[in-house]
Amino acid sequence: MAGENIKMSKEVKILGLIIDDKLTFNSHVAQITKKTIDLFKRVDRAAKTTWGIHPEITRTVYTAVVEPITLYAAAAWAPAGKKLSVQAQLKTIQRKFAQKIIGSYRTVSYEAATVLAGLLPLDLRLKEAAALYETRKHGTLPELKDIEVEKKVPYTEGPHPAKALRTGYTQLHTEEEIAAIETETKIFTDGSKIEGKTGAAVVLIDDGKNKTKKYKLANHCSVYQAELLAINSALEVLGKSGKRQAAILSDSRSALEAITSTRTKNRLAHEARKKIESCREAGQEVQLYWVKAHAGLQGNEAADTAAKEAALNLKCKPHYNTCPISYVKRLLREKSKAEWQTRYQNSENASVTKIFFSSPEQAYRAFKNGRLTNKLTQMLTGHGGFSEYLHRFKCKGDPTCPCDQQSTQDVRHCLLECPRHALARLDLEQVIGTGKITMEDLSQELRCTTAPAIK
Known part of the structure; x- marks a missing residue:
């Protein structure tokens, strides 16, 4: 090309990942080891056994800096983590930081140092990171069998930023503030997870009469999902009722923040925003409110009781079965801990x-x-x-x-x-x-x- 011969290269660096011609990733692991050992030397100068920075600061450096550096692009090079040579280099990195965290002599073994420091072996963390990436990408995990994993809403499904729904919520703390709301219908929502079971409920107050709807979620679902499902169900109830005004009151600030944010990628929050927009297009006015939980507020307490009853007593097929990423992380961590336990006992x-x-x-x-x-x-x-x-x-x-x-x-x-x-x-x-x-x-x-x- 332009009079020059193009030479073959044995390795190339793409977006920080070194790929060699045999896909061994040895060069990448060697670079990671050198980079993290240099970082350890800086920490070592400021943290000694009886003086210097606190061991918890060293732990923070390890968690916030060393692990992200090591696990970068884990999905690409995770298979290399099965090799003993790669595991030895990862142990070298982790052993130094573990010994510094517990303030031990340098002769302390890797197994003892990591157990006392509470640091999961890096090769197991590598497998976790790779498995989590694959789960997020494909929405499946072998341990979950046929259960679908909750995926983020892609940008292509969201509205144009200029046309995005602009809404917010108001905070209420007392019965007097709730009574002062000028609306013909008030809908309290709540979600609950109790004894490993998850449920949600909607309590509609209209003309002094209470109507309750209960929803069952799969046991692996989270409280956050239950809260969002309850708000979605309240919006469905409102849409079918034909009421021109309604106030939806929830004690989950995280759920309300997700719904009112224009950047939300949670599917349930995304659906709630679309339902609010549909209600407004139909001439229905929807107001969102946050109420303090377990403060003796009558409507909120009724919704909380109904949600717990739905979790414990409702005998039906789950109304929502999608698995949250938090549950996937928990499964992967339990698997890693079991393997760590086996290694520790056999060492x-x-x-x-x-x-x-x-x-x-x-x-x-x-x-x-x-x-x-x-x-x-x-x-x-x-x-x-x-x-x-x-x-x-x-x-x-x-x-x-x-x-x-x-x-x-x-x-x-x-x-x-x-x-x-x-x-x-x-x-x-x-x-x-x-x-x-x-x-x-x-x-x-x-x-x-x-x-x-x-x-």
């Missing part, structure tokens, strides 16, 4: 951590409020100021405890046997309310996050 590492936590879920519940300290981390991993650990890494001549020069000083000895910690052990036994303390007692107490004596 030869984290033997001390497994004494206290038999599953990642237990560790997450114990430390989700940020109660993990660097001293507690040493105890939970066995990597700390113990003679057994220091001897293993040739930092001390023998592994025995100074208390008798015979017993090996490890986690179990310090917690249960060493006389040098007898007073602290006695205080802990009084807090727990048991006799002689055992490792099972400590594990149970730690899982309940009520172990103030462990320092």
